[in-house]
C-alpha cells in the first residue's frame with residue numbers, strides 16, 4: 001500500500017472484533033509514532049498502552065464519545081518537561097498530533113482500525129484520564145486512540161474541497 005492509498009483508506013473505525021493485538025505490533029506502531037517530526041526535535045510525547053481490561057474499561061468511560069469495543073487503547077500525552085518552554089510551549093500539541101497521525105496511518109497499512117478521540121482541551125475527559133492513570137501535572141493527555149481489527153467497513157476517500165485552497169500566484 002503506498003502512502004496516498006493509506007492516507008485515503010484511514011477512516012475512523014468504531015466497531016472492532018475481539019482479536020487481540022500482539023505486543024510486537026504495538027511496538028511497531030510506537031516506532032512509527034516516534035518517527036514524527038517535532039519542534040526542535042524535542043519529542044515531547046509519552047504513550048500509555050492500556051492492556052489491562054479493568055483499566056481499559058475505566059479509561060473508555062472517561063469520555064462519552066470514546067466508548068468503543070476496541071481491544072487496545074493508547075493514551076498519547078505531552079510531557080511539559082520535555083517540550084519547548086515559555087511562549088513556544090504549545091508546539092507540543094502539534095508534535096503529539098503528528099505522532100498520533102503516524103499511529104493511525106501505520107495501523108491502517110497493516111489492516112488495523114483506529115479512531116482518534118480527543119482529550120485536551122476538553123476539561124472533564126482530560127481530568128478523568130489523568131486520575132485513572134495517576135499522571136503527574138506535567139503529563140497532559142491529548143488523545144485516546146482505539147486500536148483493533150475492524151468489524152465495520154468504510155470507503156476510502158479524500159474530502160478535497162477546492163474552496164479551502166488558496167494559491168498565491
Ligand SMILES: Cc1cc2nc3c(=O)[nH]c(=O)nc-3n(C[C@H](O)[C@H](O)[C@H](O)COP(=O)(O)O)c2cc1C
Nearest residue numbers: 010011012013014063065066115116117118119154
Ligand atoms: C482531535 C480529534 C478528536 C476526535 N474526537 C473524537 C471522539 O471523541 N470520538 C469519536 O468517535 N471520534 C473522534 N474523532 C474522529 C472524527 O470524528 C473523525 O476523524 C471525522 O469524523 C472524520 O472521519 P474519518 O476519521 O473517518 O475520516 C476525533 C478526531 C480528531 C482529529
